[in-house]
Amino acid sequence: MNNKPIGIFDSGVGGVTVLKELQKVLPNEDYVYIGDTASFPYGSKSKKTIIELCKKRIENLIDMEVKVIVIACGTATSQALEEMKKIFNIPIIGIIKPTVKYLKDKNYKDIGVIATTGTIRSNGWEENIRKNIPDARVQNKACPLLAPMAEEGWIDNEIAKLAVHEYIKDIKNIEALILGCTHYPLFKKIIEKELDSHVDIINTGEMVAEELKEFIYKNNLENKNNGKGSTKIFLTDLECNFINVAKKLMQKEIINIQKID
Ligand code: DGL
Numbered sequence: 001m002n003n004k005p006i007g008i009f010d011s012g013v014g015g016v017t018v019l020k021e022l023q024k025v026l027p028n029e030d031y032v033y034i035g036d037t038a039s040f041p042y043g044s045k046s047k048k049t050i051i052e053l054c055k056k057r058i059e060n061l062i063d064m065e066v067k068v069i070v071i072a073c074g075t076a077t078s079q080a081l082e083e084m085k086k087i088f089n090i091p092i093i094g095i096i097k098p099t100v101k102y103l104k105d106k107n108y109k110d111i112g113v114i115a116t117t118g119t120i121r122s123n124g125w126e127e128n129i130r131k132n133i134p135d136a137r138v139q140n141k142a143c144p145l146l147a148p149m150a151e152e153g154w155i156d157n158e159i160a161k162l163a164v165h166e167y168i169k170d171i172k173n174i175e176a177l178i179l180g181c182t183h184y185p186l187f188k189k190i191i192e193k194e195l196d197s198h199v200d201i202i203n204t205g206e207m208v209a210e211e212l213k214e215f216i217y218k219n220n221l222e223n224k225n226n227g228k229g230s231t232k233i234f235l236t237d238l239e240c241n242f243i244n245v246a247k248k249l250m251q252k253e254i255i256n257i258q259k260i261d
Contacts, residue, residue, distance in 0.1 A: 002221040005030035005232075006212070007066030009057040011042040012151050013245045014183030015072030018095070019231070020250060021205035022070070025213045029223045031231040032064050034260060038236035041147050042075040043116025043181065050118065054080040058088055060234070060260055067221055068093065070208060074181045075116045078124025091215065095204040098211035099178060100128045103136075106200070110137050112171040115180030117142040125180055139174065143167040143181070150183040153245050156190065164190045176200040186249065234260040 006022065008015055012035050019033055036042070039053050054076050061069050068091040071077050071084070077094030084092055103111060113125045120142040129136050145163050154160050164187055171177065177199055179185055185203045192201060216222050223229060235242055238259050246254045 001224045002067050003030075003223050003225055004065055004067040005032045007032050007034075007061030007064065007069045008072045009034040009036060009061065009069075009076075010073040010182055011036050011040045011075070012147070012183070012240070013242050013249070014147060014150065014181060014186075016246050016249050017182050017185040017203065018070065018072035018205035018208055021203070021209040022212060023229075023231070025209045026216065026222075027228060028225060029216075029229045030225075031229065032061060032066055033231065033233045034060055035233065035235045035242055037238075037240045037242060040151060040240075041116070042073060043118050043144060043147055045075075045118060047079045047118070047122065050076055050079045051083050054084055055087065058084055058090075058092070062088070062090060066090075068212070068215065070212060071095070072182050072205070072208070074125075074204070075118045078115075078119045078122040093208060093212055093215065095182065095208050096124060096128050098207035099202060099204045100125075100132050101211075102202070102207045103129065103176060103178075104132050106176070108175045108200070109133065109135060110174045110176075112139045112141070112168075112174040112177040113180045114141050114143050114146075114167060114171075114177065114184060116147060117144045119180055125178060139171050141167055141171060143184075146187060147181055147183040150186045151241055151245065153241055153248070155186040155245075155248075160187060161190050165194055168194050174199055176202055178202045179204060186245070233257045236260055
């Protein structure tokens with residue numbers, strides 16, 4: 001048993017798609033979420049910068065005495081997870097490994113990946129897929145406009161529909177499409193309309209939630225507080241649209257957001 005909170009971070013509101021899935025499977029846990037809004041977007045930054053930013057956010061979460069950290073960001077997972085595991089002595093879970101495990105279990109071979117420019121450049125998804133499913137055929141597409149549009153709350157207007165169409169129109173004959181950036185589940189309804197109905201559109205948060213649940217139970221780290229866990233949200237810059245988009249996503253008021261330096 002361990003009543004410390006679970007720490008999560010992303011560059012902005014995208015990680016809330018992961019937080020939502022974690023809360024579904026581990027409702028008794030307390031959560032601390034950091035949205036690094038002052039540094040958004042991560043997707044266009046160099047690996048070196050992403051590593052520096054991740055270090056700071058993980059230090060923030062360690063100061064808040066979390067028991068495990070979830071990097072709820074594809075860009076940070078693909079470019080900094082391995083580095084962070086070397087530096088910090090705390091369990092850290094990213095979004096790639098649990099998702100690739102799911103792809104393997106499903107025996108998918110034709111896989112599409114959409115993600116930020118940094119993630120696609122890092123080749124993090126494709127390398128991991130090929131390691132686990134050597135005969136997989138992977139189609140990658142960087143979608144640099146989608147995360148900024150999600151932060152803006154442009155998730156279901158005409159511009160969002162055109163952008164999604166333009167980005168995924170050349171991805172053909174796939175069994176699964178990985179939403180390799182945690183902002184992209186916000187566009188799921190539009191993405192669904194662009195693809196054949198049999199395509200499995202993968203929200204990585206669901207796989208991360210399963211992995212975290214298994215980790216928590218295996219290591220006897222569950223929060224034994226009776227009742228519903230709490231969630232604290234911190235942003236590195238409050239001048240942003242985070243509250244509005246997070247409210248839409250969580251379908252409830254988001255109160256008590258604090259600034260963190
Ligand atoms: N949500 C992030 C990801 O999963 C980052 C998007 C961004 O900051 O560019 O890649």
